[in-house]
Amino acid sequence: MEVWIHHVLLFSTNFSFSTLFGFWVHSGGVWTCPYSLESISTANWAIGFSGYYGKGYIPPAAIAMSQKEIAKIPIRNIEDVFEEMENSNRDALPDHVKERLEFM
Amino acid sequence: MEWPDINYIEYGFHTEATEKAVWIRALKECLYASDDEDSDGYPGGYVLSKAMKGRIQALITRLMTTKENDDPDGENSWWKQEYRSIIEEFIDIQASVSNSQALAMAQAALDTLHDMMQFRIDDHTIVPAKDVFVITKSYAKLPTTTVLGSRAPDIEFQFPLGNPVQPVDEDNFLYGMEAVAQVDAWYNYGIMETSAGVLAKQTLSNSSKLPSILSSKRFVLLGCTAELGPARSLLRIPGVTVLGVARGGYKLDKLVNFVRSHSPDDTTFIYNPKGADLLTQGPQIAQWILDQTDPSDELVIMPLAQAEGEADVRLGVAMDLIVQRVFRQRPKNSTLCYYLSPTTPMMVPPTSTSKAVKRLNQRPKWEQYVSKLSGRWMQPAWKTDDSNHDYSLVNGTMSCKGSLRVLAKAMQMWRSMVSYYRDGHVVAAPYAPLCRSRSNLHDLGPSFFDGMHHFEPMLAMDVEPASTLMAAIFVAQIQFMNRPLPDMDENPFTMFWDGTVQ
Numbered sequence: 008m009e010v011w012i013h014h015v016l017l018f019s020t021n022f023s024f025s026t027l028f029g030f031w032v033h034s035g036g037v038w039t040c041p042y043s044l045e046s047i048s049t050a051n052w053a054i055g056f057s058g059y060y061g062k063g064y065i066p067p068a069a070i071a072m073s074q075k076e077i078a079k080i081p082i083r084n085i086e087d088v089f090e091e092m093e094n095s096n097r098d099a100l101p102d103h104v105k106e107r108l109e110f111m
Numbered sequence: 112m113e114w115p116d117i118n119y120i121e122y123g124f125h126t127e128a129t130e131k132a133v134w135i136r137a138l139k140e141c142l143y144a145s146d147d148e149d150s151d152g153y154p155g156g157y158v159l160s161k162a163m164k165g166r167i168q169a170l171i172t173r174l175m176t177t178k179e180n181d182d183p184d185g186e187n188s189w190w191k192q193e194y195r196s197i198i199e200e201f202i203d204i205q206a207s208v209s210n211s212q213a214l215a216m217a218q219a220a221l222d223t224l225h226d227m228m229q230f231r232i233d234d235h236t237i238v239p240a241k242d243v244f245v246i247t248k249s250y251a252k253l254p255t256t257t258v259l260g261s262r263a264p265d266i267e268f269q270f271p272l273g274n275p276v277q278p279v280d281e282d283n284f285l286y287g288m289e290a291v292a293q294v295d296a297w298y299n300y301g302i303m304e305t306s307a308g309v310l311a312k313q314t315l316s317n318s319s320k321l322p323s324i325l326s327s328k329r330f331v332l333l334g335c336t337a338e339l340g341p342a343r344s345l346l347r348i349p350g351v352t353v354l355g356v357a358r359g360g361y362k363l364d365k366l367v368n369f370v371r372s373h374s375p376d377d378t379t380f381i382y383n384p385k386g387a388d389l390l391t392q393g394p395q396i397a398q399w400i401l402d403q404t405d406p407s408d409e410l411v412i413m414p415l416a417q418a419e420g421e422a423d424v425r426l427g428v429a430m431d432l433i434v435q436r437v438f439r440q441r442p443k444n445s446t447l448c449y450y451l452s453p454t455t456p457m458m459v460p461p462t463s464t465s466k467a468v469k470r471l472n473q474r475p476k477w478e479q480y481v482s483k484l485s486g487r488w489m490q491p492a493w494k495t496d497d498s499n500h501d502y503s504l505v506n507g508t509m510s511c512k513g514s515l516r517v518l519a520k521a522m523q524m525w526r527s528m529v530s531y532y533r534d535g536h537v538v539a540a541p542y543a544p545l546c547r548s549r550s551n552l553h554d555l556g557p558s559f560f561d562g563m564h565h566f567e568p569m570l571a572m573d574v575e576p577a578s579t580l581m582a583a584i585f586v587a588q589i590q591f592m593n594r595p596l597p598d599m600d601e602n603p604f605t606m607f608w609d610g611t612v613q
Contacts, residue, residue, distance in 0.1 A: 036302040036544060036613035037453040037507050038463040040569050041471035043492040044454065044507045044545075045195070047566055048559060050488065055562030062557075063573075065275055066564050069300040071285075071293035 085109075112240055112390045112425040113229045126421050127190050130518055131174050133223045134201055138167050138174075140219035141204070144212045163207065170200050194514035198521070199506045202456040203494070206502065206604050213603050214533055217525035221431065224522065228428045230393070240393075244432045247398040255403065256384040258367055260374025264349035270318040270583060271347065272311075273575030284579070290315040294580070301466070301568035302544065303612040310587035310610050311580055324590050326350035328409045331400055331437075333389060333430050334416025335382070336362035338548045338574050339450060341413070344582035349375040354403055356396055357416075359386025389416055393429040397436040410441055411589050413448040414523070417550065420515060427519040431526055438536065446589050447530050449523045450543035450581060453613045454516065456506045457542065458604035464493045464503040470567070502602065511554055528603045535596075539588035541610035544570070546577035577612075584610045 037044060054060065089100075089108070100108075116125035145159040159167075174197060178189040205213050225241040232238060271284035272293060285293055291312050298308040314321070325348055335342045335355030345351050346369065357363045363386055370380045381403055387396050404410055414430035417423050438445055451457075471491060482489040494504045508517055523540065531538035545551060547560050560571035572580075588610055597606075 036568055036570060037492070038457070038459045038505055038611075038613045039301055039466040039470065040492055040566055041467050041474055042489045042566060043505070045509050046482075046488050046490040046492075048509060048511075048555070051559045051562040051565070052556060053558075053562065054565050055556075055558030055560065058561075060561055060564055062561060064561060064564060066300065066567070066570065069296055069302070069570055070276060071289065071296040074289065074292070077292060 112393065112429045113231055113237070114421065114425070115227050115229055124421055126424070126515060127188075129224075129227050130424075130514060131190070132227065133220050133518065134197070135171055135174050136223040137216040137220040138171050138201070138204070141208055141212050141216045142167055144215035159208065159212075163204070166200070166204060170197065170204065173197060190514065191510075194517070195506065195508045195510065198508065198514070198517050199456045199494070199504065202458065202521075203504050206458045206504070206602060210532065210599050210601065210603055214528055217528045217603075218533075221522065221525050221529065224424075224428050225432065228425065231391075240428060240432060243394050244397060244436045247394040247401075247436060250395045250398065252402070253383050253387055253392070253395050253399045254385065255399070256382060258370050258380050258382075260346070260370055260376050260378045261372065262375050264322070264375035264377060267319045268322055268349055270314050270321065270586070271344070271579060272315060272583065273573070273577075273579040275573065275576040283575075287316065287318075294583075297570075297580075297612075300570065302570050304608060304610070306608070307541065307584055307610045307612050311583040313587045314583040321586065322349040322351070325586070326352075328352075328411050328589070329354060329404045331404075331410065331412040332356065333396075333412070333414040333433065334426075336366055337415035337417070338550075339543055339546065339578050339581065340415040341578070341582035341585055342366060343369060343373075344579050344586075346370055346374045346378055346380060348378065350377050352379045352381065354400060355380060355382040356387050356389065356399075357382070358388055359384075389426055389429045389433075390422070393433055394436075397433045400433070400437050401440055404441075406441060407444070409444045409446070410437070411446045411448060412437060413585075415450070417519070419550070419553075420513065423519040424515050424522075427522045431522060434526065434530075438530070438534065442534070446537040446539070447527065448538070448585060448589065449527060449540040451523060451540055451607060452516075452520045453507045453542050453545055454509050454512050455520045456504060456508060456517070457607075458502045458602070459493070459505050460608055461501065461503055463505075467491070467493055502604065509555070524604075524607065527606065531606055532597050532599060532603055537589065538606065539585060539610065540607055541581070541584060541588075542607060542613050543581050544572050544577050544612045546572040546574055548574050580612060584612070 040047075085108075089105070114124035114126055114129055116128055117123075118125055142159070142164065145164075173193075176189070182188055205216050208216075226239055228240040229237045230240040230243045232243065269286040270290075271286060272290035274283045274285050275293065277283050284290075294308055294311045294315065297303055298305075329352050330345055331354045332340060332342055333356045334340065335353070336357045342353065342355065343366075345353050355363075355366065357366075363382070367380070367382070370378070374380070383399070387399070389396065400412075412434055414427075414434065416426050416430065418426050434447060438447075478489050482491075492505045492507075494506070527538045527540040530536040547557070552560070563569045563571045
């Protein structure tokens with residue numbers, strides 16, 4: 008039950024078409040950094056050496072919220088999500104996609 | 112395992128000629144593997160365009176260049192200046208040709224290394240490395256010790272994920288939904304592929320089934336004490352059997368103590384009590400693996416060992432020959448796994464480049480001026496071709512790691528391609544993140560990692576979170592042996608996108 012609730016939560020808060028239809032669509036780190044590793048190595052070192060971020064710094068966005076914080080996020084109604092997508096600039100959802108979403 | 116060229120004055124090796132020979136022979140094989148009027152009709156070959164032939168010929172010519180008065184071992188030698196762009200061009204060519212041509216290139220490169228590297232049997236006898244792996248039974252057998260854990264198995268096993276917030280404490284782990292939430296946080300931050308997130312969450316949220324699924328497998332870890340390796344994660348799972356190969360010493364003793372104190376009492380760790388050296392005992396290690404496993408066992412073999420400088424390539428060749436020897440005897444039920452490095456030229460999905468372009472547009476303006484004026488700082492990472500929308504190339508090579516590290520890692524890519532597309536093995540070879548491991552801290556310095564976060568979404572992970580995350584992905588990837596047959600028309604580099612954390 009807990010897992011199911013979590014998936015619904017994820018679905019309704021983080022849903023995007025890319026995660027449904029593409030398997031390899033999001034990436035980050037070295038692959039999506041705007042600069043090559045080699046060309047920022049000096050800058051990395053200098054910023055790190057200056058102590059700007061502190062030793063062992065982790066960006067807050069890369070740390071999970073606690074279960075209490077997650078519980079505070081309102082669960083969006085699936086109908087609202089559909090409506091939002093229908094009213095966006097995208098083409099209307101095909102019927103078979105709607106069926107799949109309803110099934111999920 | 113030795114290089115063919117020895118520097119008798121400094122008691123070291125000359126590596127440059129062998130390195131170049133590997134890249135050249137692979138390129139020549141691509142020309143041969145094209146099916147046109149100039150060739151002998153290579154089976155499964157495709158016609159190479161004139162432009163592509165020209166690119167290959169030009170790169171061969173460039174590789175054969177020798178500069179007068181160039182000291183090949185000098186810090187500023189021609190090769191040390193040029194290898195980054197040469198290898199980038201090589202990978203671009205290999206990704207642009209057909210699947211069969213790319214596989215022919217991979218096999219030719221591996222064959223060259225197997226042919227050229229030498230194995231020293233004793234002080235007076237040196238033979239080509241590949242030959243000694245044919246007769247592995249004729250060597251003295253390695254001793255074996257089996258150690259079991261001492262903990263009562265958990266009633267419901269939960270796979271641990273290293274807590275990124277306080278990773279210093281070895282027992283600071285996240286479990287279940289908390290671990291899943293952390294994977295989501297990393298995913299949303301942008302450091303992993305969708306497939307990596309799905310695979311990791313599959314392991315973390317369905318851990319209770321793992322012991323029964325993994326009990327029929329035999330995990331062979333070559334270099335089991337590697338920091339980023341999955342040894343500790345696997346040895347926490349009830350009923351798992353791990354065969355570890357590592358040199359004797361402090362690290363191996365520490366791992367054995369870990370098994371005794373942290374592993375469940377039905378988890379088995381099999382190892383050589385004196386340690387085994389991959390460089391000098393390769394044939395014995397291959398035979399030891401075959402002796403310790405049955406043909407009916409599902410074998411999961413994972414080469415993890417790495418070394419500094421030229422020894423990295425020698426280790427890579429030794430492990431590759433061990434894999435080849437074991438797979439020849441166990442053609443079925445065998446899985447091959449690697450963790451690839453993001454500090455190499457990589458083919459990436461086009462959506463990654465779209466994201467990078469978007470991020471570039473959001474960067475401060477002054478960085479663009481620095482980029483243009485300096486010509487070397489803050490340069491875009493990707494290389495795209497307007498006529499190709501299937502992938503783009505990101506060159507993650509770092510000069511401080513050297514050309515030999517790139518060759519060692521390329522060897523792993525080539526073996527993965529050949530094993531998966533041609534030999535029909537299950538292969539899992541995702542990219543692992545750049546983390547604060549001892550070797551990375553030594554090569555790049557701690558300050559490099561502390562400043563890395565300035566360029567979002569770069570994230571310097573600590574070893575424990577990175578190791579457990581990759582182990583969760585790896586466990587999900589190797590659970591089932593019945594995979595769909597590979598598509599022989601697809602770009603072979605796409606196999607490395609599955610489960611990648613960069």
